[in-house]
Every structure is written in C-alpha cells, then in structure tokens.
Amino acid sequence: MxxxxxxxxxxxxxxxxxxxxxxxxxxxxxxxxxxxxxxxxxxxxxxxxxxxxxxxxxxxxxxxxxxxxxxxxxxxxxxxxxxxxxxxxxxxxxxxxxxxxxxxxxxxxxxxxxxxxxxxxxxxxxxxxxxxxxxxxxxxxxxxxxATARVEQRVANAILKLANQTGRRTPEGILIDFPVTRQDISEMTGTTLHTVSRLMSSWEDLGWVKSGLKMITLVEGHKLVLVANGVKPDKR
Amino acid sequence: MxxxxxxxxxxxxxxxxxxxxxxxxxxxxxxxxxxxxxxxxxxxxxxxxxxxxxxxxxxxxxxxxxxxxxxxxxxxxxxxxxxxxxxxxxxxxxxxxxxxxxxxxxxxxxxxxxxxxxxxxxxxxxxxxxxxxxxxxxxxxxxxxxATARVEQRVANAILKLANQTGRRTPEGILIDFPVTRQDISEMTGTTLHTVSRLMSSWEDLGWVKSGLKMITLVEGHKLVLVANGVKPDKR
DNA sequence: GGTGCCCTTTGCGAAAGTGCAAACTGAAAT
DNA sequence: ATTTCAGTTTGCACTTTCGCAAAGGGCACC
Structure with a gap:
C-alpha cells in the first residue's frame, strides 16, 4: 500500500x-x-x-x-x-x-x-x-x-505573465523557470514564431531580455511593461 | 405590494x-x-x-x-x-x-x-x-x-452566432432580431467598423446577406459558414 | 418637410504582420 | 569528434487589415 x-x-x-x-x-x-x-x-x-x-x-x-x-x-x-x-x-x-x-x-x-x-x-x-x-x-x-492590442504588446505581456507566474531571480534578471520556445510564445499570443523571434531579438539588442535556447530571462521588466501598454519607443 | x-x-x-x-x-x-x-x-x-x-x-x-x-x-x-x-x-x-x-x-x-x-x-x-x-x-x-482566424472568418462567425442565438425567420432569411451596428460587430470581432462594412458590402453583393441600418438578415447561411471555416472563394 | 445626427460606404495610402526560404546555432546523441 | 536535429534568426516579397478622409443615406425630431 x-x-x-x-x-x-x-x-x-x-x-x-x-x-x-x-x-x-x-x-x-x-x-x-x-x-x-x-x-x-x-x-x-x-x-x-x-x-x-x-x-x-x-x-x-x-x-x-x-x-x-x-x-x-x-x-x-x-x-x-x-x-x-x-x-x-x-x-x-x-x-x-x-x-x-x-x-x-x-x-x-x-x-x-x-x-x-x-x-x-x-x-x-x-x-x-x-x-x-x-x-x-x-x-x-x-x-x-x-481584440485590441498589437502583436508587440501581446508578446511583451506573455513574457511578463510567465515571468511573474514562474520566474526565478538570477543575477541577470528574472528567469522563466522552464523551457519555452518561440513557438510556445507565438501560440500564447496568436502570432508566428518568426514574429516572436524578431521582437525578442530586438529587445535583446536593447538589453531588455536575455534569451537562449528555450530560455528567457527578463532583464528590464519595466521596459516590457511599457511595450505591453502600447507605449511606442522614441522614433528617432 | x-x-x-x-x-x-x-x-x-x-x-x-x-x-x-x-x-x-x-x-x-x-x-x-x-x-x-x-x-x-x-x-x-x-x-x-x-x-x-x-x-x-x-x-x-x-x-x-x-x-x-x-x-x-x-x-x-x-x-x-x-x-x-x-x-x-x-x-x-x-x-x-x-x-x-x-x-x-x-x-x-x-x-x-x-x-x-x-x-x-x-x-x-x-x-x-x-x-x-x-x-x-x-x-x-x-x-x-x-488567435488563429482571419478577420473575414471572425466576422462571418459573429453574424452566424447572432443569427443562431436570436434570429427570427422572415421571408428573406434569418433576421437578427435587435439593432446591431457595424461598430458592434467590429467590437465582437476585434476589428474596425470599416472592415466590417467592406466585408458585409461584398457579401451583400453576392446575395449572402441583406443589411440595412442597424439591421442584418442572413440569406445564405451556408455560404457564410464556408467563409467562417476559411474556405476561400474561387480566385478567378 | 427640413435639418441634424448617426450610421454606413468607399477610396487610397500606409503599416503591421505573415509566409517562405535559407542559413545558422548549440545541445545531445553516436 | 562528428553528426544530427530541433530550435532560432533573418531577409524579402506579399497580403491583410488599418487609418484617415470624405461623401452618402435614412430616420427621427423639430
């Protein structure tokens, strides 16, 4: 027994x-x-x-x-x-x-x-x-x-939600504590893995996230919050 | 009392x-x-x-x-x-x-x-x-x-849902029995009233729906079902 | 029976996002 | 060490949909 x-x-x-x-x-x-x-x-x-x-x-x-x-x-x-x-x-x-x-x-x-x-x-x-x-x-x-938000906002939001829900503090930022692919994110947000990849690459260039294979670390959460809320980065 | x-x-x-x-x-x-x-x-x-x-x-x-x-x-x-x-x-x-x-x-x-x-x-x-x-x-x-359907499919689906839910048989087809504007439909489907208007005009030309001010009659439901399911009309 | 107001239509240019194709990368398996 | 393979990146052309602007139409209220 x-x-x-x-x-x-x-x-x-x-x-x-x-x-x-x-x-x-x-x-x-x-x-x-x-x-x-x-x-x-x-x-x-x-x-x-x-x-x-x-x-x-x-x-x-x-x-x-x-x-x-x-x-x-x-x-x-x-x-x-x-x-x-x-x-x-x-x-x-x-x-x-x-x-x-x-x-x-x-x-x-x-x-x-x-x-x-x-x-x-x-x-x-x-x-x-x-x-x-x-x-x-x-x-x-x-x-x-x-119904109302652009892809960019939805992807930012998805990452924030995951980080909040299951994030683990690391020296670099908040690590999403299980394997997530670009495809997974795209299926959460109703877009394609390509678009997710492009967005995340651009955020990585800005230093807002760090990502590797099936791994995402949120570095500057507040920046993504702005994106999620539809604040457009300075066009210059 | x-x-x-x-x-x-x-x-x-x-x-x-x-x-x-x-x-x-x-x-x-x-x-x-x-x-x-x-x-x-x-x-x-x-x-x-x-x-x-x-x-x-x-x-x-x-x-x-x-x-x-x-x-x-x-x-x-x-x-x-x-x-x-x-x-x-x-x-x-x-x-x-x-x-x-x-x-x-x-x-x-x-x-x-x-x-x-x-x-x-x-x-x-x-x-x-x-x-x-x-x-x-x-x-x-x-x-x-x-997340997965195009605007066209979603709008078709919204009209079908309304017709099923509250439709009344008339000689011309199934009338949605309360005032619905293009704006309303767009708010159900996450698009703009303009796009809804364009879609409905095209369906009206094909004789699939009949619409007036705040009024929609479903004439050929089965056609809209096809649209809702993503079947594209013959490209010719 | 005219007028104002909503609702609707439509044209045009622009933006966002897709789809395809190809190349790249890193981890795991042999 | 090499191979393999899933996952990722990126360029480019293309489609879908939007946004704006302007005009049109019908109903209700005066």
Whole structure:
C-alpha cells in the first residue's frame, strides 16, 4: 500500500485555504500522486474527464487544437493550482489538453468523488469556484487583449505573465523557470514564431531580455511593461 | 405590494430546469422584475455586484472597456439566460457592463440571497455552474478564434452566432432580431467598423446577406459558414 | 418637410504582420 | 569528434487589415 500523502504538501495551497486538517486528511486520502515527465500529457482534449488534478510541482501547458491543426495555448498552470476541473462545471470532457512543460508532480482524484467532496467540504467548493472565476476573468482579459492590442504588446505581456507566474531571480534578471520556445510564445499570443523571434531579438539588442535556447530571462521588466501598454519607443 | 411573479414565466428556462414548483415559488419570491429600455445599462463594469439577473425578454450586450477607451463585446445574452452572476464565482464586482441591446425585461435578485439559494436549491446551483462552464468554454473558443482566424472568418462567425442565438425567420432569411451596428460587430470581432462594412458590402453583393441600418438578415447561411471555416472563394 | 445626427460606404495610402526560404546555432546523441 | 536535429534568426516579397478622409443615406425630431 502506498504511504499516506503528507498534509504539509498541500496545507498552504490556495485551493485548500481555510480547510481544517481533519478534512484535508479526508480529501488527501482520496488522491493519488504521480510524476509526469516533461512533454508527457496529463490528459487529452475531448477525452472523458475521469479525474481532476492538483499540480504540486512543475509547470503545465494547456493546449487547444483547432480544427485545422493549429495550436493555441490559453494558459500555463503553475505549482499549487487545480486543473482539469471540467467536472466542477458539469462538463464531461476536457476542453483542452494538458502537457507537462517541465517535469511535474501531480495529485489526482477520480471525478466520481467530486460531488461528495463538494458536499462535504463546502470551503473547498468555494475555493474552487473562486479559481474558476479567476480563470474566466483571465480568459476574458485575453479576448480583450487579442481584440485590441498589437502583436508587440501581446508578446511583451506573455513574457511578463510567465515571468511573474514562474520566474526565478538570477543575477541577470528574472528567469522563466522552464523551457519555452518561440513557438510556445507565438501560440500564447496568436502570432508566428518568426514574429516572436524578431521582437525578442530586438529587445535583446536593447538589453531588455536575455534569451537562449528555450530560455528567457527578463532583464528590464519595466521596459516590457511599457511595450505591453502600447507605449511606442522614441522614433528617432 | 407588487403582485407575485408567475411561475410560468420561468418554469421552462434552462436555469430552472429540474426544479420543483415549490422551490421555484420560493426562488421567485426573492426576485424583482423590471424593464430596461434599449441603451440603458443594467450594471456597470467594476461596480459592486449587488444583484444578479435573469433576462426574461430582450437582448443584453456585454461590454468590456479597455484602459485606453476601446470597447470589446465578449458576448450577447438572450432571453432565458442568467447574467451578472459574479457572486457565483466569488467576485465582488462585475467584470463587464451590461447594456440593453433592445428593450428588456429582467428579474433581479440581491446578491445576498445567493448563498442561501444555492444551499437550499442545489439543482439551481448545478444549473448555474453548467452555464458558467459553457461560458468559459465559449470564451476560450473565442480566444482560439481571435488567435488563429482571419478577420473575414471572425466576422462571418459573429453574424452566424447572432443569427443562431436570436434570429427570427422572415421571408428573406434569418433576421437578427435587435439593432446591431457595424461598430458592434467590429467590437465582437476585434476589428474596425470599416472592415466590417467592406466585408458585409461584398457579401451583400453576392446575395449572402441583406443589411440595412442597424439591421442584418442572413440569406445564405451556408455560404457564410464556408467563409467562417476559411474556405476561400474561387480566385478567378 | 427640413435639418441634424448617426450610421454606413468607399477610396487610397500606409503599416503591421505573415509566409517562405535559407542559413545558422548549440545541445545531445553516436 | 562528428553528426544530427530541433530550435532560432533573418531577409524579402506579399497580403491583410488599418487609418484617415470624405461623401452618402435614412430616420427621427423639430
């Protein structure tokens, strides 16, 4: 038999805030922990939603595939977040795929326990719906951005978001702590890897970012904030 | 004292499906009905979410304002739908404004009754979360569309969506049953009224739509479906 | 029944971003 | 050490879409 999961693993995570240890024990006892290697998929778009998940460590890329084979990345999940919670919204299939962007540790619960869980631990339900609300708000924000902002602004914003979400301080600046390609950024922002490459090269020339293979370091965040807000650099 | 609201008004609407008449009576007794004239606002973006609403008749345009004053229209609400349900997602303010796109009749409940309502009528909660799930899915779909489809496809799609949602059969085709301007369509699709006008003029020349002042009739829907899917007309 | 105001149309030039092609680079595998 | 390959860079022509400007049209209000 697998050892019981440590309460300390999850006690301080937002999804479980305000839940007493006894309830936590109860919730954790229904979960299973597993590792997912970078590049592997946790679940598949349109697949039956048999489980829901909590990301303990690593980064998950959420990917939507369009009918004609293009990919869009509506968000990244970072440690401490719930994901794959289709069931919370009465959906039977996952609306997107989840790919490990770095090696991950995830907890998973069978979807079947959802209703009981929510009924028995209303605080958990409340926390979850707060998450859903935040995601809906973020997604709508993305619609607004795609509808009104230029590519340049959107790419700057994507990099800032990643740096905020999962950045690690280094001597040179804030390093995005998992492999991100130009292609990934382009799929987050609705453009091409070429355009992303051009933009990042120009920012690198200005010393605002430092980038290598699958690696981006934010050096002068405030400059990118200006770009994201549509402030044009002096034309001279 | 105002007369009691008729159960028949709402009995068959999706938000109340599966709810017995006694519960319905209970729920309705907390509601207040009101009329909203075209152009008036039901609530304001960032305003405190004091109430949530059910649209009994008419059409509501949901509007988000960007920091630099541009408008985006993420969705239209049509009769029978809940809206302004920020409270369901533990949010304190409305994330967008709601404007009557035609004369409307709405029911409203004080946000304060939400928790009790959900606790007492779990079916209602379930229905609501299903709605939220659908909206999240639709919004993500919009992100995908904005990220990958050309303006032409997005505009075609917007018209198709409106026609499906609120279209009325007429001898000429399917009429979108409330005033929509080119500007409105452009705000739904992230483009300019000019481009929308050009596209619609060209479709009108082909006989695929008929349009007048604030009025659009879909004549050959299947043609627009092709456009929406990115099928290019014969280049000849 | 005229006038003002919104909404719409359209032309033209310019800008933004794409698509293609080719070359380059660095890490990992043999 | 060499090879391989995914990821990146960059030039150039081209398309899409925008922005501006000006004109046209219809409805409602006086």
């Amino acid at each position: 697998t050892p019981r999961l440590e309460i300390a693993l999850v006690r301080d995570l937002p999804p479980f805030s305000g839940i007493d240890e006894k309830s936590l024990r109860d919730i954790l006892d229904m979960a299973r922990a597993s590792r997912v290697k970078v590049g592997e998929r946790v679940f598949e778009q349109d697949g039956e939603a048999r489980e829901f998940f909590l990301l303990l460590d690593g980064n998950i890329r959420v990917v939507k595939l369009t009918p004609d084979g293009e990919q869009v990345v509506p968000r990244y999940i970072s440690a401490g977040e719930l994901f794959g919670i289709a069931r919370a919204l009465n959906m039977e299939t996952y609306p997107a795929s989840a790919v490990a962007a770095s090696d991950c540790v995830v907890l998973s619960w069978p979807t079947a326990v959802w209703d009981g869980l929510v009924a028995k631990h209303p605080t958990f339900a409340t926390n979850t719906y707060r998450t859903v609300g935040k995601r809906l708000a973020e997604t709508q924000q993305q619609v607004v951005e795609l | 105002t007369p009691r609201l008729e159960i028949a008004l709402v009995r068959d609407l999706p938000p109340f499906s599966g709810i017995d008449e006694k519960s319905l009576r209970d729920i309705l007794d907390m509601a207040r009905a009101s009329r909203v004239k075209v152009g008036e606002r039901v609530f304001e973006q960032d305003g405190e979410a004091r109430e949530f609403f059910l649209l009994l008749d008419g059409n509501i345009r949901v509007v988000k304002l960007t920091p630099d004053g541009e408008q985006v229209v993420p969705r239209y609400i049509s009769a029978g739908e809940l809206f302004g349900i920020a409270r369901a997602l533990n949010m304190e303010t409305y994330p967008a404004s709601a404007v009557a796109a035609s004369d409307c009749v709405v029911l409203s409940w004080p946000t304060a009754v939400w928790d009790g309502l959900v606790a007492k009528h779990p079916t209602f909660a379930t229905n609501t979360y299903r709605t939220v799930g659908k909206r999240l899915a639709e919004t993500q779909q919009q992100v995908v569309e904005l």
